[in-house]
Amino acid sequence: MKLENEYIALTVSEERGSWKLLDKRAKVVWESRLDRFGEVSIRTGETFKSVPLIPDYVTVEGSSIRLSFHDDRYGRLALNVTMKLKGASLEISYDGTGEVQIESLTLLDEGLRMSDKDSAYLLVPVRLGLMIPSDSGLEFKRRFGTFEYEGCHMEMLGAVKNGGAILVTWHDPYVIAEVKSLLGEGGQSLSVSLIMCKTARSIKIHALGVGDFNLIGQEYRKVAKEKGWLVTWDEKLRERPQARRLFGAVNFKLWTALARRIDEDLREVSVEVKWTFDEVARIAEHLKEDLKLEKVLFILGGWIRKGYDCQHPDILPAAPECGGNEGLKDCARRVQRCGYLFALHDNYQDMYRDSPSWDEGYIMKHPDGRLRKGGLWLGGRAFLTCSKRAIELARRPQNLPKVKELFNPDVYFIDTTYAVGLYECFDPDHPLTKWDDMHWKQVLSDYARDLFGLFGSECGREWAIPHADWFEGLTGVSGRYYHSLDPRSFGGTVVPIFEMVYRDGIVMHGKYGYKFEEAAEYVIHHVSIGRTLNYHSIGPHLYWENDRMEELPLPPKGEPDRACFTRAHNGWAEGMCLTDRFIKNTYEILSPLNEITSRMRLTYLRFLTKDKLVRETKFGEKVKVVVNGGEESYVLTSDLGGRVVLPPFGFLVESPSFVAFHALSWGKVEYERPVLFTLRSLEEKPLYRSDEVRIYHGFGDMRLSWRGDIIEVKGEIIR
Ligand SMILES: [Zn+2]
Incomplete structure (x- = not known):
C-alpha cells in the first residue's frame, strides 16, 4: 500500500x-x-x-x-x-x-x-x-x-x-x-x-x-x-517589565543559612548556622562593593523556621538562629539596596511528619492508598504533597502572603516543581492524572509569580515556560552537563536544542555546587550557550575570610588548565580569594554576553572539529562564540582580533558591542601563557568606533593590541 x-x-x-x-x-x-x-x-x-x-x-x-x-x-x-x-x-x-x-x-x-x-x-x-x-x-x-x-x-x-x-x-x-x-x-x-x-x-x-x-x-x-508553550520575552516583559533585570544576572545562592539535619526517625542529628541574616547581607554588600558586581540574582535557602527542608510547609517565622523575621527583613532590604534581585527558596512538594500542619489528607496516595514517600532530605523523610492541595498550603495566610508582607522578595523560587516528573495521585478526595499534576503545578507557579512578580523553579520543562521567568538546573548540574546521566555511555554530545527553541523566553542556570578550580569546561559550556553561572559552593560565614588566597600552580605549558578561571595574576582580582577571583572573571565574561543575547535566539551551532569539542554558536545575526573544549590549541580568524589562538578552555566572543577572549594570541600580541580580556562599548556605538570602551583584564600578560597600539591594561581601564 x-x-x-x-x-x-x-x-x-x-x-x-x-x-x-x-x-x-x-x-x-x-x-x-x-x-x-x-x-x-x-x-x-x-x-x-x-x-x-x-x-x-x-x-x-x-x-x-x-x-x-x-x-x-x-x-x-x-x-x-x-x-x-x-x-x-x-x-x-x-x-x-x-x-x-x-x-x-x-x-x-x-x-x-x-x-x-x-x-x-x-x-x-x-x-x-x-x-x-x-x-x-x-x-x-x-x-x-x-x-x-x-x-x-x-x-x-x-x-x-x-x-x-x-x-x-x-x-x-x-x-x-x-x-x-x-x-x-x-x-x-x-x-x-x-x-x-x-x-x-x-x-x-x-x-x-x-x-x-x-x-x-x-x-x-x-x-x-x-x-502555546513558546512565550517570548517580548510578550512576558509587557506584563512584568522587571524581568529585564534577570538579563545578565548571575545566580548566587547561599545554601543553606540554617542547616538542621533530621534522621528517618525524626531525631535531630545536627544544627549548623552557616550564615546569619546579617552575614547574608554583608555578603551581598561584598559582591557589590568589593567585586563590583551589578547584576545578581541573590538567592537564599534555609531561611525558614527550622532550617532548610525541615517541617515544610510551616515556614515562618524566619529561622530565629539566623536573626528571625526582623533579621531577614533587614537582610532583604540591604540585598535590594545593592540593586540585586532578592529571591527566597521554598518548597511545596515535600511535607514532613513533624510539621505542625502535618495531615495525611495533603499527601499523594498510591493506588492501594499508601502515602507517597519522597526523598530522605535534611528534614528527614519527606512525603509528597498532592499538587492540587499544595496550592492551598501556599495560599494560606501564614505562607506566601505573609512572606510577601514581611520580606517582599523580588523573586520566589519553589523547589522541585519543574524537576520531578509528573505524578498521579489516587486519593479519592483529590485524584490526579499527569495532566492534572501539570495543571496544578502551573497554577502554583502563576500564584507565586503574580504575588511576587517573578518566579522560578528547579530544572525546567517546556510546559512551564508560560508560567515562569527562570529555570535553575537545565544548563548543568554540579559543574557537569547532567545529574546521573552520563553522555559518554551513549557516545553522546550535548546539543542545546532547548536553547534553540525557548532561549528568548526564559532565564536558565545550572544547579548545585561544584569546585571552581575544576570548572573550566563548565565555564566554556556556559560561554557557548551565553548563560550566566550558578555560584552555589560558597563557604560559610564571610567566606572570603577563610578561602584559599594563593593561585593553584600552573600546569605544564600546553596542558589544559582546569583552574584557569580562578586565576588573577596581574589581573583585576589579584589579591582576592579563589571564590572571588572565579566569580569576578566569569561574571565579566558571561554577564554582558547574557545581557546582550537574552532576547535573541540561539540561531546556529556548528562543530568545528571532528571530535565536536570545538564548537561555534551564533545568537541572532551578530553575536558569535567559539569555545575550545579540546586538548590542543585551536586557531581561527576573527574580525577584530585577526589570527586568534584558543588554548584548551579558550574561547572568543565577538559581537558589535562586546568582545571577550581567553586566548594565546589576539590582535598583534602573542602571549606566552593564556590571557583573559573583555572589551565592552559603553556607548550605543559599536566597539570599533566607540569613544568609551571598558577593557577588563582577568589574568596573564597585561598587553593588549588596541587600535593600532599595544596598551597595558591593569585591572580595568576605559578608553
Ligand atoms: Zn491528590
Missing part, C-alpha cells in the same frame, strides 16, 4: 504492517522494524501480555492508510491504526475497541533505524539536548519518559541520517521514548520506540528535508508556538 505527496512517499507492507517513509526532499528513507507494525501490552488481571501488531488488513482511504488488528487470546482486542499524510508530516494514531485493557501501545517500534554505515544521530531533548550518534560502537537501551527527571524535557525527538532531518512530536505526558543501540554482525543499529500509555494516542513525523539539529530546533519552535 502506498501514499504519496510532493514531500513524502509512504509504503506499508500489507503482510507485516512494517513501513518505509521516503523524505523526497532529502532522498532519505526512514524505516520501521521489518517484522511488525508495533506492539501492544495488555493487562490481564495482575499481569501483562505483549501482543505483536501484525495487521489483518490494510486499506487506503484518501490520504490515509488504515491498519486493522485483532487478537482474541486474552479477551477481545480490536485496534485501528491510521497513518495520515498531511504536507511534509505523517500522523500516526490509534483507537481501540474491544474488551481488554490496553496498558501501552508502541506506535513507533524500534523505528527510524540508523546504522554505523550511515552518517546519523538521534537528538533527545534531555536537559539542553543530547546528540546520540549511530556509530559510537556502544550498546545501550534507555527510556526517556516525557517530562521525567532527565527524560524528554520537550515533547520531541530529532534524527538526522545522511543529511536528511526528521522531527517526531507528540503532545501528551504519557509517552515514553526508548532509545536502543545494538551491536551485531551487521554492525551498530540505533533505533527509537515510542510507547504510548493512557491518553497518548498519536505522534507526528515531520520530514524536514535536508538539514541538521539546527533545522530540527527551528521546526520544533513552530510546534511549540502552536501549543
Whole structure:
C-alpha cells in the first residue's frame, strides 16, 4: 500500500504492517522494524501480555492508510491504526475497541533505524539536548519518559541520517521514548520506540528535508508556538517589565543559612548556622562593593523556621538562629539596596511528619492508598504533597502572603516543581492524572509569580515556560552537563536544542555546587550557550575570610588548565580569594554576553572539529562564540582580533558591542601563557568606533593590541 505527496512517499507492507517513509526532499528513507507494525501490552488481571501488531488488513482511504488488528487470546482486542499524510508530516494514531485493557501501545517500534554505515544521530531533548550518534560502537537501551527527571524535557525527538532531518512530536505526558543501540554482525543499529500509555494516542513525523539539529530546533519552535508553550520575552516583559533585570544576572545562592539535619526517625542529628541574616547581607554588600558586581540574582535557602527542608510547609517565622523575621527583613532590604534581585527558596512538594500542619489528607496516595514517600532530605523523610492541595498550603495566610508582607522578595523560587516528573495521585478526595499534576503545578507557579512578580523553579520543562521567568538546573548540574546521566555511555554530545527553541523566553542556570578550580569546561559550556553561572559552593560565614588566597600552580605549558578561571595574576582580582577571583572573571565574561543575547535566539551551532569539542554558536545575526573544549590549541580568524589562538578552555566572543577572549594570541600580541580580556562599548556605538570602551583584564600578560597600539591594561581601564 502506498501514499504519496510532493514531500513524502509512504509504503506499508500489507503482510507485516512494517513501513518505509521516503523524505523526497532529502532522498532519505526512514524505516520501521521489518517484522511488525508495533506492539501492544495488555493487562490481564495482575499481569501483562505483549501482543505483536501484525495487521489483518490494510486499506487506503484518501490520504490515509488504515491498519486493522485483532487478537482474541486474552479477551477481545480490536485496534485501528491510521497513518495520515498531511504536507511534509505523517500522523500516526490509534483507537481501540474491544474488551481488554490496553496498558501501552508502541506506535513507533524500534523505528527510524540508523546504522554505523550511515552518517546519523538521534537528538533527545534531555536537559539542553543530547546528540546520540549511530556509530559510537556502544550498546545501550534507555527510556526517556516525557517530562521525567532527565527524560524528554520537550515533547520531541530529532534524527538526522545522511543529511536528511526528521522531527517526531507528540503532545501528551504519557509517552515514553526508548532509545536502543545494538551491536551485531551487521554492525551498530540505533533505533527509537515510542510507547504510548493512557491518553497518548498519536505522534507526528515531520520530514524536514535536508538539514541538521539546527533545522530540527527551528521546526520544533513552530510546534511549540502552536501549543502555546513558546512565550517570548517580548510578550512576558509587557506584563512584568522587571524581568529585564534577570538579563545578565548571575545566580548566587547561599545554601543553606540554617542547616538542621533530621534522621528517618525524626531525631535531630545536627544544627549548623552557616550564615546569619546579617552575614547574608554583608555578603551581598561584598559582591557589590568589593567585586563590583551589578547584576545578581541573590538567592537564599534555609531561611525558614527550622532550617532548610525541615517541617515544610510551616515556614515562618524566619529561622530565629539566623536573626528571625526582623533579621531577614533587614537582610532583604540591604540585598535590594545593592540593586540585586532578592529571591527566597521554598518548597511545596515535600511535607514532613513533624510539621505542625502535618495531615495525611495533603499527601499523594498510591493506588492501594499508601502515602507517597519522597526523598530522605535534611528534614528527614519527606512525603509528597498532592499538587492540587499544595496550592492551598501556599495560599494560606501564614505562607506566601505573609512572606510577601514581611520580606517582599523580588523573586520566589519553589523547589522541585519543574524537576520531578509528573505524578498521579489516587486519593479519592483529590485524584490526579499527569495532566492534572501539570495543571496544578502551573497554577502554583502563576500564584507565586503574580504575588511576587517573578518566579522560578528547579530544572525546567517546556510546559512551564508560560508560567515562569527562570529555570535553575537545565544548563548543568554540579559543574557537569547532567545529574546521573552520563553522555559518554551513549557516545553522546550535548546539543542545546532547548536553547534553540525557548532561549528568548526564559532565564536558565545550572544547579548545585561544584569546585571552581575544576570548572573550566563548565565555564566554556556556559560561554557557548551565553548563560550566566550558578555560584552555589560558597563557604560559610564571610567566606572570603577563610578561602584559599594563593593561585593553584600552573600546569605544564600546553596542558589544559582546569583552574584557569580562578586565576588573577596581574589581573583585576589579584589579591582576592579563589571564590572571588572565579566569580569576578566569569561574571565579566558571561554577564554582558547574557545581557546582550537574552532576547535573541540561539540561531546556529556548528562543530568545528571532528571530535565536536570545538564548537561555534551564533545568537541572532551578530553575536558569535567559539569555545575550545579540546586538548590542543585551536586557531581561527576573527574580525577584530585577526589570527586568534584558543588554548584548551579558550574561547572568543565577538559581537558589535562586546568582545571577550581567553586566548594565546589576539590582535598583534602573542602571549606566552593564556590571557583573559573583555572589551565592552559603553556607548550605543559599536566597539570599533566607540569613544568609551571598558577593557577588563582577568589574568596573564597585561598587553593588549588596541587600535593600532599595544596598551597595558591593569585591572580595568576605559578608553
Ligand atoms: Zn491528590
